[in-house]
Amino acid sequence: MNSHKRIDFLAGQHRSPGEVRESAGIERSCIESVNEKVNRRFSGSSRKHHLLIYFWLLAVVALVVIASRYHASSRQFFGIAGSTEKTISFQYPVEIVNISVAEGSKVERGEFMLEVKRFDLAASLSIVEDEITEIMARKNELIASTAAEIRRLEADKLAAQSELDVQLAKVETQLALNAHWKSDKPNLQTTEQLSPENLLAIKHRGLQQQKIHSATSFQATIDNLRQQLNSSERPADAKIEVLKKRKQELKRQAASLKVESDFSGSVGSVMFTAGEQVPKFSPILTLQGGSTSFVKAYIHEAVLNEVRVGQKVWIESLSPEIKKVVIPGRVESLGNRIVEYPERLKRSPLVSAWGREVMIELEENNELLLSEKVSVLLDQPESWIDVLPGLLRSKVLNNPIIESVQARNGSDGVRIHKIIATGLQAAAADSIEASGVVWDPVTNVYWMISDEDSYLYQLNAQGEIVQRLEINGLRIDDAESISIDGDCLYISASLSFNKAGVLKNRRRKLVRLQREKKGWVYQQEVDLYKALQTLTHSDSLDARTKSFITMATQEASIDIEAHQVRDNVLYLGFKSPLNSGSESVILRIDDLASLFSGLPVRAEIWRSFQLDDGDGSNTMTISDMIFFGDKIYLTGVDTYATNSSSGLWELSGDRQRAALMLSFPGYKAEGIAINRQTREAKIVFDGGGKGGSHFAQASIH
CATH class of the missing domain: 1.10.287 (Helix Hairpins)
Incomplete structure (x- = not known):
């Protein structure tokens, strides 16, 4: 204000030229000062405007990120890892004879724990x-x-x-x-x-x-x-x-009074001691698994998840460790009601949370801790490649066609795929040597056996092993054939001598399993080799049958690769020996119930025929068979070829020569099953322990 007053005052007086020049300089200086202040003010306002734009952009990006994370949360939910727990009790009163375990003691699978007795x-x-x-x-x-x-x-x-x-x-x-x-x-x-x-x-x-x-x-x-x-x-x-059947059942019940551990773990509580009387259904002891075997998770009721039974998921540990534990799992069941969350899974103990229960099966011997809080992921985490690279190779979507085979009748051929496994069995998939397969009409699944172990493998239509069952009491070697008759499943060993010329007890068996829910339990077994030897001394056999069985047992050339059970009759398909006419033989044994009871049975050579390679230049031997209507479908292998070779045949009527349907050069067909609903045959091939086994599907007309 003083400067303006000064300028106005000077402007109102008569000044000399020097004063005028001085006054003009002062005015220019004042004007420049004012312009500088104005420019500085407008420059600060522009910068604030740009910062506001930047803040808005950051807010939009943050909203997008939050929205995307909220959407991804529907692909993830939480649960608590647990272990298998079994309570031992009986549906009838018993007396404790012996308890060989104590609370907290460790037990291994198959270890004896308890013996009781029933007076009734x-x-x-x-x-x-x-x-x-x-x-x-x-x-x-x-x-x-x-x-x-x-x-x-x-x-x-x-x-x-x-x-x-x-x-x-x-x-x-x-x-x-x-x-x-x-x-x-x-x-x-x-x-x-x-x-x-x-x-x-x-x-x-x-x-x-x-x-x-x-x-x-x-x-x-x-x-x-x-x-x-x-x-x-x-x-x-x-x-x-x-x-006699009632007697066998009572003996089986008596054998079940000795309890062995179904899995490795530790003993929880022991409620009774030796000599005490136990009322029916009263718990005697509890057994807990040694490692986590399942996850009980919860899907919030406000979140939509595309979860289905049998779906593969990934379990991630939430422990504060540098290296996260990530293991695969499979959805075993989905709850059909909404329940309240456990306290540990709630965000706040004061806020209730409700959701749907999900039970997830885990692989054995995993690294999760008991009762550990975990995250369940529906999408495979990227870091899982570094944790379990081998399991990535077992995805069903990556099951390529290995080879295509043309049918002999000119119809559409079949495609050969590799048998793969989910994460629960992927590590052992390449070591499975498929030796037999059967379709279960009750559960609509396939059950496969391997001649290298005593497991039952559940196989789906895509050739993926989704479950491996270990049957308590099933001890068999060189299992070569499998069949189903009603609620009974039969597994037969080959009865063949090993390379050392010894026939071990586990290679002599025919085993019967009983259906239990969606699985199987061991019921009974018979020494099939001994039964065949006994038949050679029977007067009920005709001369041709007696001569064949005698040759098979005395010359140690016996090798049974196929069997079927139908209407209490057992049919055995011999890979070796052939009869005097170089034909494959199917032996019929009547009254299977008497065979399992140790009673005399009748037998006869039911069918004899040749399996040739189509042009009659080579004869193959039976590797499996199945009855379908009035026809028999057989797989056979060339035991003398340098490279594996096999085929699929159809036998009907009283023909002495089967009709070749498919040839599989380079592959060893070991088992065949027919889905009677879709009329499709599933054929499994033994990989010989080199790169896993294979399968193919063919339509049966």
Whole structure:
């Protein structure tokens, strides 16, 4: 203000030229100062405007990031890792005989833990045995009385025939005397109709007819009794068979009174001691797994997740460690109701949270801690490549076609794929040597066996192993064939001698499993090799069958690669030996129930035929078979070729030569199963331990 006043004051006075120049300089200086202040003010305002724009852009980016993270959260949920826990109890009263474990002790799979006894079981077994003995005694008494009656009738028949023969001899003698007397007196006249000769002739014919009728009557009665004596369908036999099955079931229950550990872990609580009486359904002890085997997770009710049973997920540890633990898992079940979250999974103990339960199965021997809080990811984390690279190679989407095979009849061929596995079994996928497969019509899945272990592998339609079952009590080597009949699953060993020329006990078995929910439990086994040896001493075998079985057992050339069970009849397909005509043989054994009970059975060579390679230049041997309608579908292998070679054949009617449908050069077909709903055959190939096994699917018309 002082400067402006000064300028106005000078402007109102008369000034000299020097003063005017000085005043102009001052004015220019003031104007420049004012312009500088104005420019500085406008420059600061522009910078603030740009900063505001930057802040808005950052806010938009932050909102996008938050929105994307919120969207991704629907691909992730949380849970708590747990382990398998089993409570040992019985559905009937028992008494503790022995408990070999203590609370907190470690146990291994298959280790003995507990033995109990049932008084009612022993009494029931004794009653059944007494009933069998009583019925057998009545049966033997009936057989003896029937045999005695036959002998009496035969004696009566002989006596009656002898008496009639004596009477006939008298009549014949009288006729001879009359003829002689008449010849001496030719002039003697008698009435023709009442002559002694005519009367004696009539009597002679009557005695002859009486003799024939008597013999026929006696023989009919004797034949009827003999038929009853030799009948195999007596009422007593049916009752004995029922009682023997009941006895076997009671013995099986008695064997189950010795409890072994189903898995490795530790003993939790022990509620009783030796000598104590235990009421039915009362817990005796608890067993906990040694490592986490499942995750119980929760999906919030406000979040939409695309989770399904059988889906593969990834479990990430939330422990504050430098190296995160990430393992694969599989969704085992989804809850059908909304429940409240556990306290540990709530964001705040004061705020309730509700969601849907999800049970996830984990691989064995993982690194998760018991009761550890984990995150469940529906998408594979990038860091998982560094943690488990081998499991990435086992994804179903990366199951390429190995080779295409053209059908012999000119129809569409089949494609050969590699059998792969989910993360739970991927590490051992390449070591599986597929030896047999069967379709389960109840659960609509395939069950596969390997000749290198005793596991059951669940196989889906895409050729992926989704589950590996270890059956408690199933101990078998060189398992080569598998079949299903109703609620029973049968696995047969090859019965073949090993390279050292020894036939071990585990290679001699035919094992029966019983269905339990969606899985199987061990029920019974039989020494099939011993049963075949016993048949060679049976009088019920025809000469051809006895010669074949004797050759197979005595020459140690036996190798059974296929079997089927249908209507209580066992069919065995022999890879070796061939019969005298170089044909493959299928042996039929009647009454499988009697075979498992150790009772005598009948056997016969049911079919014999050739499996050639199409042009008749080479003969292959059976590796598996399956009945479908009135036809038999067989896989066979060339045991003498340098490179593996096999095929698929169809056999119908009484033909002695099977029709070749498909050839698989370079592959060893070991098993065949047919889905009776889709009429598709699944064929599995043994990789010989080199790069895993393979499978193919073919339509059956």
